[in-house]
Amino acid sequence: MHEHQIHVTSGEHVLVGSLLLPEGEGLFPAVLLVPGSGPVNRDSDHPRARLGITRQFAHALAQAGVASLRYDKRGVGASTGDFKSTGLHENADDAGAALAALSARPEVAASAVFLLGHSEGALLAAAVAARGRPVAGVVLISCSAAPGEEVLRWQAAQIAASLPPGVRVLLRLLRTDLVRQVRKNHDRIRATTTDTARIGLVRLNARWTREFMAHDPREDLARIHAPVLAVTGGFDLQVDPAHAEVIAVTVAGPAEAHVVPGVSHVLRSQSGRPSLNSYGKDVRRPVDSRVLGLVTDWVTRHSGSAVDG
Template structure:
């Protein structure tokens, strides 16, 4: 495996890494895109090293596939401001990364794939629905629920997992987390700028407005290439049941995988699912089953006809 620093042209340019296998080219390749917020090309945040894209890149290279991953606007070595970028801007950036990958001499432009985690899965589905020239799409920890409904669902799921003192305080204050989330949505919808200050904090207002109104089912219905969708049974950020929606909505061959005990970090967690377990999970590598499933599917998508359906 070898890695090259690359730049995705455009405004703003995006800094990235091209990972190549130890095999003669041109080779099939995958664009990797990460979740929401200020994540770098490796899917890392300064407070949480998810490391999903970097580990996927290494696994793909071992399987003979190249990959391109990139820093978001205003993150890592990319200029700009991630807070000012909307959801549609992020789709456009993914499209630019795909074009940049297709132009590389080491890569076979007829054998390209998209693979995204969390928001990256939504971006990948959106770009594929635009008719991007790819052989398939990998959706990891994806949602098929409209954004405003998804965030309310997250509040319902996360409430019972909060520490007991926090739950007690919320009861004493008569605070309903789901109602509080809905109130925040209304405040964001009332903004008109890309970045707004709410509660003394600068937030990515345009992205949030676009995300709240985004219905992934529209994009899924427009995808015309094979899809792999994988979610963990203990994901409290993307509903595991949405795998059924993906399978029912995409009109091309679909493989769905519900991985036992897997969380949104793509690691396994014993006991009750909660965000509190993330710190310990992130000290471990991405689950081997996830990596093996993705690499095997990508190889088949690039070297054979469309994968057969594998219903949930």
């Protein structure tokens, strides 16, 4: 494998990323890897958790003969800008600029370029594909298929139910309803007009949150005519696993949907009941091999027809 640092211009900003090429010569099929939500870098690493999701996809794809580009989000790592003031739609613009840069690389077969996104990155990949950018296929990992505000309420309900019994008892004693609190916070965020706002004790990206809550990915999905692979973990507490099948029936082109048993939102396997509490320990292990296998097999299978076409 050979890795090169590259710079992508997106409006007034410069995104810095890594182009990973397989061994050998010639034109390679390639995948743009779009990272998930939060201030994550090109490897999907967060300041509080080294997720490594896009890095592991990049290496699995390279071993299968597929090039990839992954990049630091705006205002993260080596990329310019301010993460806390960047909206969801600007993130989609950045993904579109990165796709154009990857397609223009001399090492890449322009007819065999794919989009792959995880979590928010999946929403961005769908948005870019819906704009009519030519792609050979779209891989949506842990992608929601409902308005963002509905997704956030679903998350709150799942997380509340997954808390240890003692914590749930304490919340009842304190008369704290997590779902109701989330709805109140949404009302406060909708009332904001600034890029950032303080909700309770947390300063958050209010612009991104407003745009996310109002965003319905089904509108983008219905405009995607390229082949689509949707993969979600059966233990995902942040995206309803049933949305994988919704994606498959909503997109305009051919689609496959897979729910991988026992896999969480961070794409690691869990035993017992699904829980966020084990994420810190889970991410010390690799991304589940079943997820990596589904993606690399699908991309290589579709790469041949894209190049031949």
